Amino acid sequence: MDTSSSINLIVSTVYYAITGILMLFSAFAIYILIRYGRNIILTLLVSSVYILFFLSILAASHFSLNALLAL
Amino acid sequence: MTSTTLRKKLFPSQLDNETIFLVVREHWVHLLLKIIVWAFFAAALPLFSYLAHAYTPAIFDGRSGHAFSLITQIYTLFLALSLLLIWVFYYLNIQIITDIRIVDIDQVGLFSHVVSELHIDKIEDVTSETDGILGTIFNYGYVYVQTAGTIERFEFQNVPHPASIEKLILDLYEKNSNFAKDTGNNAAQRQLP
Numbered sequence: 001m002d003t004s005s006s007i008n009l010i011v012s013t014v015y016y017a018i019t020g021i022l023m024l025f026s027a028f029a030i031y032i033l034i035r036y037g038r039n040i041i042l043t044l045l046v047s048s049v050y051i052l053f054f055l056s057i058l059a060a061s062h063f064s065l066n067a068l069l070a071l
Numbered sequence: 072m073t074s075t076t077l078r079k080k081l082f083p084s085q086l087d088n089e090t091i092f093l094v095v096r097e098h099w100v101h102l103l104l105k106i107i108v109w110a111f112f113a114a115a116l117p118l119f120s121y122l123a124h125a126y127t128p129a130i131f132d133g134r135s136g137h138a139f140s141l142i143t144q145i146y147t148l149f150l151a152l153s154l155l156l157i158w159v160f161y162y163l164n165i166q167i168i169t170d171i172r173i174v175d176i177d178q179v180g181l182f183s184h185v186v187s188e189l190h191i192d193k194i195e196d197v198t199s200e201t202d203g204i205l206g207t208i209f210n211y212g213y214v215y216v217q218t219a220g221t222i223e224r225f226e227f228q229n230v231p232h233p234a235s236i237e238k239l240i241l242d243l244y245e246k247n248s249n250f251a252k253d254t255g256n257n258a259a260q261r262q263l264p
Contacts, residue, residue: 015141022148026155028181033159036176036184038081050155054148061144068137 008069015065019058026054081167082174082186093168093239097229098211102161109157113150116143156181166227168239171247173216175225191247193219197240199233216240 030047037043081094120143123130130139163178175187194216201212214227214236230236 015145018145019148022152025181026152029152029155029159032163032178032181032184036163036178046155046158050151054151057144057147057151061141061148064137064141064144068134068141071134071137 012065012069015061019061023054023058026050081165082176082188084188085169086171090170091167092170092243093166093236095166095168095227095230095236097161097164098209098231100205100209100211101229102157105157105161106154109150109154112153116146116150166230168236168243170243173225173240175227187225189216189218189225191240191243194240194244195219197237197244199237201233214240 030050033043033047034040081091123139130136160178163176163184165176167174167176171191173189173191175185175189177183177185177187179185196215196217198215198217199212200215201207201210206212209231210233211229211231212233214230214233216225216227217223218225227233227236
């Protein structure tokens with residue numbers, strides 16, 4: 001990853017800040033769902049579907065970031 | 072794992088011999104309205120992509136193409152999180168009516184979980200309200216329970232069949248009053264923690 005230029009540094013910092021906050025909120029939402037949810041199967045099903053979807057989009061965005069910074 | 076262990080108690084102080092009469096959430100129409108608003112934001116993504124393809128196809132080349140992909144992917148993450156939160160708040164906000172109390176469980180925000188209980192014998196007044204076009208068509212509205220306790224009024228917001236809920240609460244109150252007259256006890260004196 002080429003972060004030598006200041007613009008690349010800013011872009012990558014903003015990206016990690018935004019995705020970090022999204023991950024924190026996602027983790028907390030899943031935590032309260034599992035903690036206060038009444039049906040364990042339903043909560044685990046929803047949580048796992050969401051985690052799979054979120055991580056796949058996150059991985060795709062990371063590839064996009066790497067491609068962007070490499071240019 | 073048995074079916075009983077797959078379901079936790081509905082609320083922490085629930086007794087083993089406590090009869091649950093009703094578990095009610097917000098009417099599905101309200102959830103649908105929120106999802107429709109969410110869908111507008113979600114639809115903006117493919118619409119914007121389509122317009123960009125049609126009018127500025129050069130945006131998808133080179134560095135700007137990668138930037139466009141990155142922005143749409145981050146926007147998708149926001150959409151996914153907002154949909155999860157819409158559903159979590161719908162699922163975790165419930166009201167429960169048992170034979171001895173009314174329990175209001177509110178997930179106010181991500182970091183605020185409030186459980187309020189009202190013993191049936193503390194009820195002073197119950198009012199149901201159906202308001203608006205959607206409320207009239209789909210029969211949902213508000214139920215207000217006036218109390219003699221610390222919390223002066225319990226509110227059931229956007230619940231289905233508010234008149235039925237009002238009747239149920241009043242029937243339970245009357246049943247509890249008759250039980251108290253017959254035995255000299257009331258619901259508050261049953262073995263509560």
